[in-house]
Amino acid sequence: MPAWPEHVIWWHVYPLGFVGAPIRDGVDPDADPVHRLDRLDPWLDHVIELGLNGLLLGPVFASETHGYDTVDHLRIDPRLGDTADLDRLVSAARGRGIRVLLDGVFNHVGRGHPAFRDLREDGPSLFRGRWVDGRFEPEVFEGHDALVALDHASADVVDLVVEVMCHWLDHGIDGWRLDAAYAVPSSFWAQVLPRVRERFPDAWFLGEAIHGDGPQIVRESTIDSLTQYELWQGIWHGMSDGNLFELSHAIERDDELLSTYAPQTFVGNHDVSRIASAVGADLVPHALAVLFTVAGTPSVYAGDEFGWTGVKEERLGGDDAVRPEFPARPDEVDPDEGILRVHRELIALRRRKPWLWRAHTDVIEVTNTAIALRTAVGDDAVVVALNIGDEPVSLPVADGRQLVTGEGAPADGRIELGPRGWAVLEA
Template identity: 30%
Template sequence: MLKEAIYHRPKNNFAYAYDTQTLHIRLRTKKDDVENVHLIHGDPYDWTKDGWQTAKSEMRLQASDELFDYWLAEIQPPYRRLRYGFELISKEETLIYTEKGFYKEAPFDDVAYYFCFPFLNPADVFTPPAWVKDTVWYQIFPERFANGDPSINPAGALPWGSTEPKQENFFGGDFQGVINHLDYLENLGINGIYFTPIFKAASNHKYDTIDYMEIDPQFGDKAKFKELVMKCHERGIRVMLDAVFNHSGYYFPQFQDVLENGEHSRYRDWFHIRELPVRTDPRPTFDSFGFTPHMPKLNTENPEVKNHLLEVAKYWVEEFDIDGWRLDVANEVDHQFWREFRREVKLVKPDAYILGEIWHDSMPWLQGDQFDAVMNYPFTLAALDYLAKNRVNAKSFANQAGSVLASYPENVNEVAFNLLGSHDTPRVLTQCNGNIDRAKLLYILQFTFPGTPCIYYGDEIGMTGGEDPGCRKCMVWDENAQNLELKAFIKKLIDLRTNEPAFGSQASYRILSADEHTNHLVFMKQSNEERIYFVINPSADSIKTSLEGKSGLDLWTKKEIASDQNTLEIDTDAYGFSMIKVKG
């Protein structure tokens, strides 16, 4: 075995409390280097005349990436304490791996050799909101979803959908428009809405906040927003708002005060000013989002700034009963601010969902003291590269997916925010170059991957559009101009996710095979004794797959499948899929 590849540490994503009784222990080994792994474990104080009392538990191969295999064991220590090591078995040798190194035989004379999980304290268990696991989100860009009250249109608003979206034009989308179409969302199966910013701002996207305590008048007033939240809740739909706390807008009154009064402004330390007087050209003399002069970065270490933003965070939960916050540019804000943010929000609403926008490895934010989840862009990019852009093959996607799953604890993966498109990216069908079959395969990957899926408004009816602002077209409400086949397909996926336990987020997920030649992918989801096998075939040829089982049900066609042996032979069409629920 390659010892240098073997890795474990008793914290973060390698050893953690899954719930108040269960520990998850994960081990990394070189890919295809080890055949079996057993966890050697025992209570550190459980000694008899025969010595330390231990047990062995088999670890399952949970995931693999390009370089490594990841093994997982679920243990319920009777006294909530654990000392443990690993027995690794290959064709050539057996090794014992402990905190002190490698041994040919397990040392049992002293527990100090072994890794330690001192005590499973309930207060340390990461418990994201349970409802998120069963939520299907729908992202709404309020300015472009529906215009329900033309009387509050912003100046210069254009007729709905009359021209292509631009970074500066307006069409009058508002809260009444959302209320008018809640039946549409409920019928689709949506039970969570994520709104991009709704607070007073100069732009159509509202990421340049002027007043965090006021709704932008083009959307409606606070009474209308309260009505919207109430009517969503009546339908079982949760509401999540976008918190832009990394930066304000150029017209934020406190920043305007700095522009006017310079070094004499009482708000000078609300921002990161590097040079006074403030200039915006050729680059801003203050820190901003990127180098964007109309989005000055807030100094969240300043007590006044911190208190102001924490009051904002609490206010919209207390007064309007929102269910979550999505945190824009979350990785550029200091960790201590997010710790206090979590504490304040959870005091008001313990099951509020706190979601960070982070595009990279996010473990530092996901240790139970800051976010419940992050936007799962590593999954997004891998899925698009595989099925939309044909940049990577099935094996490469499988490796990337395995890396994603091994990066975080399982209770984090279960509430990860899985998206394919958003206001920041080209639309799904555009990424697929108009190929509906590839888009359908993408949605199957999305709705079966551990986490909570999100549809960007209009993607379900086949809207197209490139990079911002092209991805922000007005929602098409004329059914004659909608792709109703795609909409029905997505609705059926949502129904399956809702009604089949092994389809959703609380089932285990394992990729079984990924063929780099035929480019097809086979994976399995399991909940208790129920298994569902999925075959994704993005190639121009039909394929045959052998699955374990004597009988099954094709969940899509409702066709029964049976075999005299313990093997089911499945035919999957070109650019098609199979989803087989195995009965035995």
């Protein structure tokens, strides 16, 4: 694996929503380009000011609705612009030292994909399914009729994905997020990724894994990292339900992954309710304290740093609240200054201590409503103390002596926290 992911922290953007493109009604994937992608340009300095150095882009390829029903992997979605627009964005990001990751939807395509639209019973097929009375009945992704499953046993699909990956890596991106990687056989990635790495040895591959045996997937697929949904769930469930034993268990499970890979960690993304809605604004710092002090490659979902809210719902349009249009410039946002400040302070801590990327975390003490964590390498340590309850608590902080952010002052190896109090210390 390349060395740079050890130092990257991503700003995760859903481009179609960000630029205010139409998502459902009247979308024509063959329309003339509308050059909206440059709306990201004024936000690149915001990425740097936060302390981040990666831009994780959601779908940018031609599709019929939300971007995950791709109809052409080699063409930028005309709602965003064209290839020249992406090239300019990548160049502007690189000029600031920002890495760029693209979202590769290689498990399925939209029904409007030319290879599916022109499918013949006597011709080659890229898709899983069967012919019945002259009609092809495709397999679809998780019951979504518009998402036609690719046939990952087909050498043609292997060649297609290698071609697409290399094409855009040639345009200067740094790697790929592999959408729905958990639904794709690991043997498929094991055929694709080594071929891509032959040409682009510094490319990094992040697989979306909602469930499954992460270490086994990584070993068999050669994917570099997987999304850490178990930690995300432990953070927001533990805090919203008042059961920090769930968080403690998730952190211990996170540690178990490190002998195989460093997971990609997050408290928000384009598919889940925003963290401020999930746990409440007063507990967002607590969630961030965990995110930025345990092992993994962290990401910030764009807008979370401002304390934005939004609840995902299981209905048509249920993602809209967490995929909003952004204003033209960062200075047009009225942020929650406290949440923005905590982001900056904890990202700065993470920058000073890159060893956190693959360091083990010990749970010093845990109750339903309070937890103390210590992450260390040698004599360098970071200690987190969290109180999500309504009563003051006293927690051990081991060798945590200097307050980095939060509240309180350690004394005799302990720290006193008020209701909903929190502290991050270093040795």
